[in-house]
Amino acid sequence: MSPYRILVVTVVHHPDDARIRHRQVSSLLAAGWEVTFAAPFTGHGVQRPTDVPGLTTVDVTRAAGRRRMAAQRDARRVLRELGPRHDVVLLHDPELVPVTLGLSLPVTVWDVHEDTMAVVALRSWVPDRLRRPLAAAASALERSAERRMVLILADEDYAHRFAREHLVVPNTTPVPKDPPPAGTPDDQGRLRAVYLGSLARERGVAELVAVGEQLRRRTGGRVFLEVIGPGHGTAGEALAKAHDAGQLTWTGFLPAGEALARLDGALAGLSLLHDVANFQPSMPTKVVEYLAHAVPVITTPLPRAVDLVERSGAGVVVPFHDVDLTVERLLAWADDPAAAAALGRRGHELALLELDWTQHAPAFVAELARLAGHAR
Incomplete structure:
Protein backbone atom coordinates (compact mmCIF):
# COMPACT_ATOMS: atom_id res chain seq x y z
CA MET A 1 0.00 0.00 0.00
CA SER A 2 1.24 3.49 -0.80
CA PRO A 3 2.13 5.78 2.14
CA TYR A 4 -0.63 7.71 3.81
CA ARG A 5 -0.91 11.31 2.64
CA ILE A 6 -1.80 14.26 4.85
CA LEU A 7 -2.39 17.94 4.15
CA VAL A 8 -1.38 20.09 7.14
CA VAL A 9 -2.60 23.70 7.05
CA THR A 10 -1.96 26.82 9.14
CA VAL A 11 -2.35 30.48 8.21
CA VAL A 12 -1.49 31.80 11.68
CA HIS A 13 1.45 29.84 13.05
CA HIS A 14 5.09 30.22 12.09
CA PRO A 15 6.19 27.51 9.62
CA ASP A 16 8.78 26.40 12.20
CA ASP A 17 6.20 26.15 15.00
CA ALA A 18 7.47 23.53 17.45
CA ARG A 19 4.16 21.65 17.85
CA ILE A 20 3.29 21.60 14.18
CA ARG A 21 6.56 21.30 12.29
CA HIS A 22 9.01 19.83 14.76
CA ARG A 23 6.77 17.41 16.61
CA GLN A 24 3.76 16.41 14.53
CA VAL A 25 5.06 16.78 10.97
CA SER A 26 8.44 15.29 11.88
CA SER A 27 6.76 12.29 13.53
CA LEU A 28 4.56 11.68 10.49
CA LEU A 29 7.55 11.88 8.16
CA ALA A 30 9.47 9.46 10.37
CA ALA A 31 6.52 7.06 10.13
CA GLY A 32 6.70 7.13 6.32
CA TRP A 33 3.83 9.52 5.59
CA GLU A 34 3.77 11.91 2.65
CA VAL A 35 3.13 15.36 4.12
CA THR A 36 1.99 18.48 2.30
CA PHE A 37 2.54 21.44 4.63
CA ALA A 38 0.72 24.67 3.75
CA ALA A 39 1.95 27.57 5.90
CA PRO A 40 2.67 31.32 5.60
CA PHE A 41 6.35 30.99 4.68
CA THR A 42 6.60 34.34 2.88
CA GLY A 43 4.49 36.07 5.53
CA HIS A 44 7.01 35.04 8.18
CA GLY A 45 10.06 35.66 6.00
CA VAL A 46 11.01 31.97 5.80
CA GLN A 47 12.35 30.04 2.82
CA ARG A 48 10.31 26.97 1.94
CA PRO A 49 12.37 23.80 2.49
CA THR A 50 12.79 21.71 -0.64
CA ASP A 51 15.13 18.94 0.51
CA VAL A 52 13.15 17.10 3.22
CA PRO A 53 12.19 13.60 2.02
CA GLY A 54 8.42 13.11 2.01
CA LEU A 55 7.67 16.81 2.63
CA THR A 56 6.02 19.13 0.10
CA THR A 57 5.51 22.75 1.13
CA VAL A 58 2.93 25.27 -0.05
CA ASP A 59 3.01 29.00 0.68
CA VAL A 60 -0.26 30.58 1.87
CA THR A 61 -1.22 34.09 2.94
CA ARG A 62 -0.54 34.93 6.57
CA ALA A 63 -3.39 35.86 8.93
CA ALA A 64 -2.32 38.62 11.32
CA GLY A 65 -4.30 41.07 13.42
CA ARG A 66 -7.49 42.11 11.65
CA ARG A 67 -6.11 41.01 8.28
CA ARG A 68 -7.60 37.52 8.06
CA MET A 69 -10.03 37.36 5.14
CA ALA A 70 -7.34 37.09 2.44
CA ALA A 71 -5.68 34.26 4.36
CA GLN A 72 -8.98 32.42 4.70
CA ARG A 73 -9.68 32.77 0.97
CA ASP A 74 -6.22 31.47 0.13
CA ALA A 75 -6.57 28.55 2.54
CA ARG A 76 -9.95 27.64 1.02
CA ARG A 77 -8.33 27.56 -2.42
CA VAL A 78 -5.55 25.26 -1.17
CA LEU A 79 -8.02 22.98 0.61
CA ARG A 80 -10.30 22.78 -2.43
CA GLU A 81 -7.42 22.01 -4.84
CA LEU A 82 -5.18 19.81 -2.69
CA GLY A 83 -7.47 18.34 -0.04
CA PRO A 84 -9.01 15.56 -2.19
CA ARG A 85 -5.53 14.28 -3.09
CA HIS A 86 -4.85 13.36 0.55
CA ASP A 87 -6.16 10.82 3.05
CA VAL A 88 -6.39 13.30 5.95
CA VAL A 89 -6.51 17.09 6.34
CA LEU A 90 -5.09 18.51 9.58
CA LEU A 91 -6.03 22.10 10.50
CA HIS A 92 -4.23 24.16 13.14
CA ASP A 93 -6.24 27.40 13.33
CA PRO A 94 -9.84 28.09 14.37
CA GLU A 95 -10.06 30.46 11.39
CA LEU A 96 -9.86 27.42 9.12
CA VAL A 97 -12.90 25.63 10.55
CA PRO A 98 -15.52 27.72 8.69
CA VAL A 99 -13.34 27.74 5.56
CA THR A 100 -14.09 24.03 5.05
CA LEU A 101 -17.85 24.51 4.74
CA GLY A 102 -19.13 23.27 1.41
CA LEU A 103 -15.83 21.66 0.36
CA SER A 104 -15.49 17.99 -0.57
CA LEU A 105 -12.63 16.95 1.73
CA PRO A 106 -11.31 13.70 3.17
CA VAL A 107 -11.52 13.16 6.92
CA THR A 108 -10.62 16.50 8.51
CA VAL A 109 -8.98 17.00 11.89
CA TRP A 110 -8.77 20.22 13.91
CA ASP A 111 -5.89 20.40 16.37
CA VAL A 112 -7.26 22.66 19.13
CA HIS A 113 -4.23 24.52 20.49
CA GLU A 114 -6.02 26.85 22.94
CA ASP A 115 -9.26 27.65 24.72
CA THR A 116 -10.84 29.32 21.71
CA MET A 117 -13.26 31.47 23.72
CA ALA A 118 -10.70 32.64 26.27
CA VAL A 119 -8.15 33.62 23.67
CA VAL A 120 -10.55 36.23 22.21
CA ALA A 121 -10.06 38.29 25.37
CA LEU A 122 -6.30 38.44 24.73
CA ARG A 123 -6.39 39.73 21.17
CA SER A 124 -5.38 43.39 21.34
CA TRP A 125 -6.74 43.98 17.84
CA VAL A 126 -10.29 42.97 18.85
CA PRO A 127 -12.40 46.04 19.77
CA ASP A 128 -13.90 45.83 23.25
CA ARG A 129 -17.47 45.97 21.92
CA LEU A 130 -16.83 42.84 19.84
CA ARG A 131 -15.22 40.64 22.49
CA ARG A 132 -18.47 39.21 23.85
CA PRO A 133 -20.00 38.50 20.42
CA LEU A 134 -16.73 36.95 19.20
CA ALA A 135 -16.51 34.74 22.29
CA ALA A 136 -20.03 33.50 21.56
CA ALA A 137 -19.05 32.92 17.93
CA ALA A 138 -15.99 30.95 19.09
CA SER A 139 -18.23 28.70 21.17
CA ALA A 140 -20.52 28.11 18.20
CA LEU A 141 -17.50 27.39 16.03
CA GLU A 142 -16.33 24.70 18.48
CA ARG A 143 -19.76 23.03 18.44
CA SER A 144 -19.84 23.10 14.64
CA ALA A 145 -16.34 21.64 14.41
CA GLU A 146 -17.20 18.79 16.76
CA ARG A 147 -20.14 17.82 14.55
CA ARG A 148 -18.17 17.89 11.31
CA MET A 149 -14.57 17.02 12.22
CA VAL A 150 -12.31 14.92 14.36
CA LEU A 151 -10.74 16.96 17.16
CA ILE A 152 -7.35 16.68 18.82
CA LEU A 153 -6.78 18.68 22.01
CA ALA A 154 -3.47 20.17 23.12
CA ASP A 155 -4.56 20.07 26.77
CA GLU A 156 -6.93 17.80 28.70
CA ASP A 157 -8.42 20.86 30.43
CA TYR A 158 -10.09 21.87 27.14
CA ALA A 159 -12.12 18.65 27.21
CA HIS A 160 -15.01 20.13 29.20
CA ARG A 161 -15.73 22.45 26.27
CA PHE A 162 -16.80 19.51 24.09
CA ALA A 163 -19.58 16.94 24.24
CA ARG A 164 -17.47 13.90 23.31
CA GLU A 165 -14.08 12.51 24.25
CA HIS A 166 -11.17 13.48 22.02
CA LEU A 167 -7.54 12.46 21.81
CA VAL A 168 -5.25 14.70 23.87
CA VAL A 169 -1.82 15.32 22.34
CA PRO A 170 -0.08 17.45 24.98
CA ASN A 171 2.62 20.03 24.35
CA THR A 172 5.49 17.87 25.45
CA THR A 173 8.96 18.17 23.95
CA PRO A 174 11.88 15.95 22.94
CA VAL A 175 13.93 15.50 26.11
CA PRO A 176 17.72 15.39 25.67
CA LYS A 177 19.37 12.56 27.57
CA ASP A 178 22.24 14.48 29.16
CA PRO A 179 21.90 18.27 28.96
CA PRO A 180 24.63 20.46 30.50
CA PRO A 181 24.09 21.58 34.10
CA ALA A 182 22.15 24.75 34.83
CA GLY A 183 24.33 27.72 35.70
CA THR A 184 27.05 26.92 33.17
CA PRO A 185 28.82 30.22 32.32
CA ASP A 186 29.00 31.31 28.68
CA ASP A 187 32.31 31.91 26.89
CA GLN A 188 32.50 35.35 28.55
CA GLY A 189 31.98 33.94 32.02
CA ARG A 190 28.42 35.27 32.28
CA LEU A 355 7.17 15.05 29.32
CA ASP A 356 9.06 13.38 26.48
CA TRP A 357 7.37 13.82 23.09
CA THR A 358 8.66 10.43 21.97
CA GLN A 359 6.19 8.87 24.44
CA HIS A 360 3.21 10.74 22.94
CA ALA A 361 4.09 10.68 19.23
CA PRO A 362 3.00 7.05 18.65
CA ALA A 363 -0.58 7.74 19.79
CA PHE A 364 -0.78 10.81 17.55
CA VAL A 365 0.52 8.95 14.48
CA ALA A 366 -1.63 5.90 15.22
CA GLU A 367 -4.82 7.99 15.45
CA LEU A 368 -4.16 9.67 12.10
CA ALA A 369 -3.29 6.30 10.54
CA ARG A 370 -6.60 4.90 11.83
CA LEU A 371 -8.48 7.80 10.26
CA ALA A 372 -6.56 7.54 7.00
CA GLY A 373 -7.10 3.78 6.82
CA HIS A 374 -10.81 4.19 7.45
CA ALA A 375 -11.01 6.84 4.73
CA ARG A 376 -9.32 4.55 2.20
Whole structure:
Protein backbone atom coordinates (compact mmCIF):
# COMPACT_ATOMS: atom_id res chain seq x y z
CA MET A 1 0.00 0.00 0.00
CA SER A 2 1.24 3.49 -0.80
CA PRO A 3 2.13 5.78 2.14
CA TYR A 4 -0.63 7.71 3.81
CA ARG A 5 -0.91 11.31 2.64
CA ILE A 6 -1.80 14.26 4.85
CA LEU A 7 -2.39 17.94 4.15
CA VAL A 8 -1.38 20.09 7.14
CA VAL A 9 -2.60 23.70 7.05
CA THR A 10 -1.96 26.82 9.14
CA VAL A 11 -2.35 30.48 8.21
CA VAL A 12 -1.49 31.80 11.68
CA HIS A 13 1.45 29.84 13.05
CA HIS A 14 5.09 30.22 12.09
CA PRO A 15 6.19 27.51 9.62
CA ASP A 16 8.78 26.40 12.20
CA ASP A 17 6.20 26.15 15.00
CA ALA A 18 7.47 23.53 17.45
CA ARG A 19 4.16 21.65 17.85
CA ILE A 20 3.29 21.60 14.18
CA ARG A 21 6.56 21.30 12.29
CA HIS A 22 9.01 19.83 14.76
CA ARG A 23 6.77 17.41 16.61
CA GLN A 24 3.76 16.41 14.53
CA VAL A 25 5.06 16.78 10.97
CA SER A 26 8.44 15.29 11.88
CA SER A 27 6.76 12.29 13.53
CA LEU A 28 4.56 11.68 10.49
CA LEU A 29 7.55 11.88 8.16
CA ALA A 30 9.47 9.46 10.37
CA ALA A 31 6.52 7.06 10.13
CA GLY A 32 6.70 7.13 6.32
CA TRP A 33 3.83 9.52 5.59
CA GLU A 34 3.77 11.91 2.65
CA VAL A 35 3.13 15.36 4.12
CA THR A 36 1.99 18.48 2.30
CA PHE A 37 2.54 21.44 4.63
CA ALA A 38 0.72 24.67 3.75
CA ALA A 39 1.95 27.57 5.90
CA PRO A 40 2.67 31.32 5.60
CA PHE A 41 6.35 30.99 4.68
CA THR A 42 6.60 34.34 2.88
CA GLY A 43 4.49 36.07 5.53
CA HIS A 44 7.01 35.04 8.18
CA GLY A 45 10.06 35.66 6.00
CA VAL A 46 11.01 31.97 5.80
CA GLN A 47 12.35 30.04 2.82
CA ARG A 48 10.31 26.97 1.94
CA PRO A 49 12.37 23.80 2.49
CA THR A 50 12.79 21.71 -0.64
CA ASP A 51 15.13 18.94 0.51
CA VAL A 52 13.15 17.10 3.22
CA PRO A 53 12.19 13.60 2.02
CA GLY A 54 8.42 13.11 2.01
CA LEU A 55 7.67 16.81 2.63
CA THR A 56 6.02 19.13 0.10
CA THR A 57 5.51 22.75 1.13
CA VAL A 58 2.93 25.27 -0.05
CA ASP A 59 3.01 29.00 0.68
CA VAL A 60 -0.26 30.58 1.87
CA THR A 61 -1.22 34.09 2.94
CA ARG A 62 -0.54 34.93 6.57
CA ALA A 63 -3.39 35.86 8.93
CA ALA A 64 -2.32 38.62 11.32
CA GLY A 65 -4.30 41.07 13.42
CA ARG A 66 -7.49 42.11 11.65
CA ARG A 67 -6.11 41.01 8.28
CA ARG A 68 -7.60 37.52 8.06
CA MET A 69 -10.03 37.36 5.14
CA ALA A 70 -7.34 37.09 2.44
CA ALA A 71 -5.68 34.26 4.36
CA GLN A 72 -8.98 32.42 4.70
CA ARG A 73 -9.68 32.77 0.97
CA ASP A 74 -6.22 31.47 0.13
CA ALA A 75 -6.57 28.55 2.54
CA ARG A 76 -9.95 27.64 1.02
CA ARG A 77 -8.33 27.56 -2.42
CA VAL A 78 -5.55 25.26 -1.17
CA LEU A 79 -8.02 22.98 0.61
CA ARG A 80 -10.30 22.78 -2.43
CA GLU A 81 -7.42 22.01 -4.84
CA LEU A 82 -5.18 19.81 -2.69
CA GLY A 83 -7.47 18.34 -0.04
CA PRO A 84 -9.01 15.56 -2.19
CA ARG A 85 -5.53 14.28 -3.09
CA HIS A 86 -4.85 13.36 0.55
CA ASP A 87 -6.16 10.82 3.05
CA VAL A 88 -6.39 13.30 5.95
CA VAL A 89 -6.51 17.09 6.34
CA LEU A 90 -5.09 18.51 9.58
CA LEU A 91 -6.03 22.10 10.50
CA HIS A 92 -4.23 24.16 13.14
CA ASP A 93 -6.24 27.40 13.33
CA PRO A 94 -9.84 28.09 14.37
CA GLU A 95 -10.06 30.46 11.39
CA LEU A 96 -9.86 27.42 9.12
CA VAL A 97 -12.90 25.63 10.55
CA PRO A 98 -15.52 27.72 8.69
CA VAL A 99 -13.34 27.74 5.56
CA THR A 100 -14.09 24.03 5.05
CA LEU A 101 -17.85 24.51 4.74
CA GLY A 102 -19.13 23.27 1.41
CA LEU A 103 -15.83 21.66 0.36
CA SER A 104 -15.49 17.99 -0.57
CA LEU A 105 -12.63 16.95 1.73
CA PRO A 106 -11.31 13.70 3.17
CA VAL A 107 -11.52 13.16 6.92
CA THR A 108 -10.62 16.50 8.51
CA VAL A 109 -8.98 17.00 11.89
CA TRP A 110 -8.77 20.22 13.91
CA ASP A 111 -5.89 20.40 16.37
CA VAL A 112 -7.26 22.66 19.13
CA HIS A 113 -4.23 24.52 20.49
CA GLU A 114 -6.02 26.85 22.94
CA ASP A 115 -9.26 27.65 24.72
CA THR A 116 -10.84 29.32 21.71
CA MET A 117 -13.26 31.47 23.72
CA ALA A 118 -10.70 32.64 26.27
CA VAL A 119 -8.15 33.62 23.67
CA VAL A 120 -10.55 36.23 22.21
CA ALA A 121 -10.06 38.29 25.37
CA LEU A 122 -6.30 38.44 24.73
CA ARG A 123 -6.39 39.73 21.17
CA SER A 124 -5.38 43.39 21.34
CA TRP A 125 -6.74 43.98 17.84
CA VAL A 126 -10.29 42.97 18.85
CA PRO A 127 -12.40 46.04 19.77
CA ASP A 128 -13.90 45.83 23.25
CA ARG A 129 -17.47 45.97 21.92
CA LEU A 130 -16.83 42.84 19.84
CA ARG A 131 -15.22 40.64 22.49
CA ARG A 132 -18.47 39.21 23.85
CA PRO A 133 -20.00 38.50 20.42
CA LEU A 134 -16.73 36.95 19.20
CA ALA A 135 -16.51 34.74 22.29
CA ALA A 136 -20.03 33.50 21.56
CA ALA A 137 -19.05 32.92 17.93
CA ALA A 138 -15.99 30.95 19.09
CA SER A 139 -18.23 28.70 21.17
CA ALA A 140 -20.52 28.11 18.20
CA LEU A 141 -17.50 27.39 16.03
CA GLU A 142 -16.33 24.70 18.48
CA ARG A 143 -19.76 23.03 18.44
CA SER A 144 -19.84 23.10 14.64
CA ALA A 145 -16.34 21.64 14.41
CA GLU A 146 -17.20 18.79 16.76
CA ARG A 147 -20.14 17.82 14.55
CA ARG A 148 -18.17 17.89 11.31
CA MET A 149 -14.57 17.02 12.22
CA VAL A 150 -12.31 14.92 14.36
CA LEU A 151 -10.74 16.96 17.16
CA ILE A 152 -7.35 16.68 18.82
CA LEU A 153 -6.78 18.68 22.01
CA ALA A 154 -3.47 20.17 23.12
CA ASP A 155 -4.56 20.07 26.77
CA GLU A 156 -6.93 17.80 28.70
CA ASP A 157 -8.42 20.86 30.43
CA TYR A 158 -10.09 21.87 27.14
CA ALA A 159 -12.12 18.65 27.21
CA HIS A 160 -15.01 20.13 29.20
CA ARG A 161 -15.73 22.45 26.27
CA PHE A 162 -16.80 19.51 24.09
CA ALA A 163 -19.58 16.94 24.24
CA ARG A 164 -17.47 13.90 23.31
CA GLU A 165 -14.08 12.51 24.25
CA HIS A 166 -11.17 13.48 22.02
CA LEU A 167 -7.54 12.46 21.81
CA VAL A 168 -5.25 14.70 23.87
CA VAL A 169 -1.82 15.32 22.34
CA PRO A 170 -0.08 17.45 24.98
CA ASN A 171 2.62 20.03 24.35
CA THR A 172 5.49 17.87 25.45
CA THR A 173 8.96 18.17 23.95
CA PRO A 174 11.88 15.95 22.94
CA VAL A 175 13.93 15.50 26.11
CA PRO A 176 17.72 15.39 25.67
CA LYS A 177 19.37 12.56 27.57
CA ASP A 178 22.24 14.48 29.16
CA PRO A 179 21.90 18.27 28.96
CA PRO A 180 24.63 20.46 30.50
CA PRO A 181 24.09 21.58 34.10
CA ALA A 182 22.15 24.75 34.83
CA GLY A 183 24.33 27.72 35.70
CA THR A 184 27.05 26.92 33.17
CA PRO A 185 28.82 30.22 32.32
CA ASP A 186 29.00 31.31 28.68
CA ASP A 187 32.31 31.91 26.89
CA GLN A 188 32.50 35.35 28.55
CA GLY A 189 31.98 33.94 32.02
CA ARG A 190 28.42 35.27 32.28
CA LEU A 191 25.27 33.53 33.55
CA ARG A 192 22.03 33.63 31.56
CA ALA A 193 18.44 33.59 32.70
CA VAL A 194 16.17 32.76 29.75
CA TYR A 195 12.62 33.23 28.52
CA LEU A 196 11.42 31.15 25.56
CA GLY A 197 8.10 31.69 23.79
CA SER A 198 5.81 34.24 22.20
CA LEU A 199 5.80 37.65 23.82
CA ALA A 200 2.84 39.88 24.63
CA ARG A 201 1.74 42.08 27.51
CA GLU A 202 -0.13 39.28 29.26
CA ARG A 203 2.91 37.01 28.92
CA GLY A 204 4.91 39.25 31.23
CA VAL A 205 6.90 41.48 28.88
CA ALA A 206 6.93 44.43 31.29
CA GLU A 207 8.19 42.16 34.06
CA LEU A 208 10.87 40.66 31.80
CA VAL A 209 12.15 44.11 30.89
CA ALA A 210 12.26 45.09 34.58
CA VAL A 211 14.06 41.85 35.51
CA GLY A 212 16.64 42.44 32.78
CA GLU A 213 17.25 46.00 33.93
CA GLN A 214 17.75 44.96 37.57
CA LEU A 215 20.11 42.12 36.66
CA ARG A 216 22.29 44.43 34.59
CA ARG A 217 22.35 47.15 37.25
CA ARG A 218 22.99 44.85 40.22
CA THR A 219 25.54 42.50 38.60
CA GLY A 220 27.22 44.72 36.03
CA GLY A 221 26.20 42.30 33.31
CA ARG A 222 27.61 39.19 35.03
CA VAL A 223 24.03 37.85 35.04
CA PHE A 224 21.77 38.80 32.16
CA LEU A 225 18.39 37.90 30.67
CA GLU A 226 18.07 36.38 27.21
CA VAL A 227 14.58 36.56 25.67
CA ILE A 228 13.86 34.20 22.78
CA GLY A 229 10.70 34.49 20.73
CA PRO A 230 8.59 36.77 18.55
CA GLY A 231 7.17 39.98 20.05
CA HIS A 232 3.66 41.08 19.15
CA GLY A 233 2.55 44.73 18.95
CA THR A 234 3.73 46.96 21.76
CA ALA A 235 5.55 44.02 23.34
CA GLY A 236 7.98 43.93 20.44
CA GLU A 237 8.55 47.67 20.73
CA ALA A 238 9.30 47.41 24.46
CA LEU A 239 11.71 44.52 23.95
CA ALA A 240 13.52 46.24 21.09
CA LYS A 241 13.99 49.34 23.24
CA ALA A 242 15.30 47.27 26.18
CA HIS A 243 17.63 45.33 23.88
CA ASP A 244 19.03 48.54 22.36
CA ALA A 245 19.57 49.93 25.86
CA GLY A 246 21.51 46.81 26.89
CA GLN A 247 18.99 45.81 29.55
CA LEU A 248 18.50 42.36 28.06
CA THR A 249 19.26 40.34 24.94
CA TRP A 250 16.31 39.71 22.62
CA THR A 251 16.89 37.27 19.76
CA GLY A 252 13.44 37.46 18.20
CA PHE A 253 12.07 34.27 16.66
CA LEU A 254 14.49 31.36 16.30
CA PRO A 255 13.76 27.97 14.69
CA ALA A 256 12.76 25.40 17.29
CA GLY A 257 16.02 23.46 17.32
CA GLU A 258 18.12 26.60 17.68
CA ALA A 259 15.82 28.09 20.31
CA LEU A 260 15.80 24.96 22.47
CA ALA A 261 19.58 24.71 22.25
CA ARG A 262 19.76 28.19 23.81
CA LEU A 263 18.23 26.75 26.99
CA ASP A 264 21.19 24.47 27.67
CA GLY A 265 23.25 25.66 30.63
CA ALA A 266 20.96 28.56 31.54
CA LEU A 267 20.76 29.62 35.18
CA ALA A 268 16.93 29.60 35.17
CA GLY A 269 13.92 29.73 32.87
CA LEU A 270 11.25 32.37 33.45
CA SER A 271 7.49 31.98 32.99
CA LEU A 272 5.95 35.23 34.24
CA LEU A 273 2.53 34.80 32.61
CA HIS A 274 -0.34 36.88 33.97
CA ASP A 275 -3.53 35.66 35.63
CA VAL A 276 -5.79 35.49 32.55
CA ALA A 277 -8.45 32.94 31.66
CA ASN A 278 -6.61 31.40 28.71
CA PHE A 279 -3.57 30.56 30.86
CA GLN A 280 -5.42 29.18 33.89
CA PRO A 281 -6.10 25.64 32.61
CA SER A 282 -3.08 25.34 30.32
CA MET A 283 0.36 23.88 30.73
CA PRO A 284 2.90 26.55 29.70
CA THR A 285 5.03 24.80 27.10
CA LYS A 286 8.04 26.86 28.13
CA VAL A 287 7.98 25.29 31.61
CA VAL A 288 8.03 21.83 30.02
CA GLU A 289 10.97 22.86 27.84
CA TYR A 290 12.94 24.31 30.75
CA LEU A 291 12.56 21.10 32.74
CA ALA A 292 13.51 19.01 29.71
CA HIS A 293 16.78 20.93 29.40
CA ALA A 294 17.59 20.67 33.13
CA VAL A 295 16.92 24.35 33.78
CA PRO A 296 15.21 25.36 37.06
CA VAL A 297 11.95 27.28 36.70
CA ILE A 298 10.63 30.55 38.11
CA THR A 299 6.90 30.68 37.42
CA THR A 300 3.87 32.67 38.39
CA PRO A 301 1.16 30.69 40.26
CA LEU A 302 -0.75 29.23 37.32
CA PRO A 303 -2.08 25.83 38.42
CA ARG A 304 -0.46 23.50 35.89
CA ALA A 305 2.94 25.19 36.15
CA VAL A 306 2.77 25.08 39.95
CA ASP A 307 1.95 21.38 39.84
CA LEU A 308 5.00 20.62 37.68
CA VAL A 309 7.36 22.75 39.75
CA GLU A 310 6.17 21.35 43.06
CA ARG A 311 6.14 17.70 41.94
CA SER A 312 9.59 17.97 40.40
CA GLY A 313 11.10 20.21 43.08
CA ALA A 314 12.77 22.04 40.22
CA GLY A 315 12.05 25.69 40.86
CA VAL A 316 10.07 28.33 42.70
CA VAL A 317 6.70 30.04 42.39
CA VAL A 318 6.54 33.84 42.62
CA PRO A 319 3.44 36.06 42.86
CA PHE A 320 2.08 37.62 39.68
CA HIS A 321 4.04 40.76 38.67
CA ASP A 322 6.64 40.28 41.44
CA VAL A 323 9.85 41.44 39.78
CA ASP A 324 11.84 41.89 42.98
CA LEU A 325 11.35 38.33 44.24
CA THR A 326 12.18 36.98 40.77
CA VAL A 327 15.45 38.90 40.73
CA GLU A 328 16.36 37.85 44.28
CA ARG A 329 15.92 34.20 43.37
CA LEU A 330 18.07 34.61 40.26
CA LEU A 331 20.82 36.35 42.24
CA ALA A 332 20.75 33.59 44.88
CA TRP A 333 21.25 30.94 42.19
CA ALA A 334 23.96 33.05 40.56
CA ASP A 335 25.83 32.98 43.89
CA ASP A 336 25.32 29.19 44.12
CA PRO A 337 25.18 27.70 40.60
CA ALA A 338 25.49 24.20 42.04
CA ALA A 339 22.11 24.65 43.73
CA ALA A 340 20.58 25.68 40.39
CA ALA A 341 22.16 22.66 38.72
CA ALA A 342 20.73 20.32 41.38
CA LEU A 343 17.23 21.72 40.84
CA GLY A 344 17.65 21.38 37.09
CA ARG A 345 18.58 17.71 37.44
CA ARG A 346 15.37 17.07 39.40
CA GLY A 347 13.30 18.67 36.66
CA HIS A 348 15.09 16.67 33.99
CA GLU A 349 14.32 13.42 35.81
CA LEU A 350 10.60 14.22 35.81
CA ALA A 351 10.73 15.34 32.17
CA LEU A 352 12.21 12.01 31.09
CA LEU A 353 9.39 10.17 32.83
CA GLU A 354 6.39 12.32 31.86
CA LEU A 355 7.17 15.05 29.32
CA ASP A 356 9.06 13.38 26.48
CA TRP A 357 7.37 13.82 23.09
CA THR A 358 8.66 10.43 21.97
CA GLN A 359 6.19 8.87 24.44
CA HIS A 360 3.21 10.74 22.94
CA ALA A 361 4.09 10.68 19.23
CA PRO A 362 3.00 7.05 18.65
CA ALA A 363 -0.58 7.74 19.79
CA PHE A 364 -0.78 10.81 17.55
CA VAL A 365 0.52 8.95 14.48
CA ALA A 366 -1.63 5.90 15.22
CA GLU A 367 -4.82 7.99 15.45
CA LEU A 368 -4.16 9.67 12.10
CA ALA A 369 -3.29 6.30 10.54
CA ARG A 370 -6.60 4.90 11.83
CA LEU A 371 -8.48 7.80 10.26
CA ALA A 372 -6.56 7.54 7.00
CA GLY A 373 -7.10 3.78 6.82
CA HIS A 374 -10.81 4.19 7.45
CA ALA A 375 -11.01 6.84 4.73
CA ARG A 376 -9.32 4.55 2.20
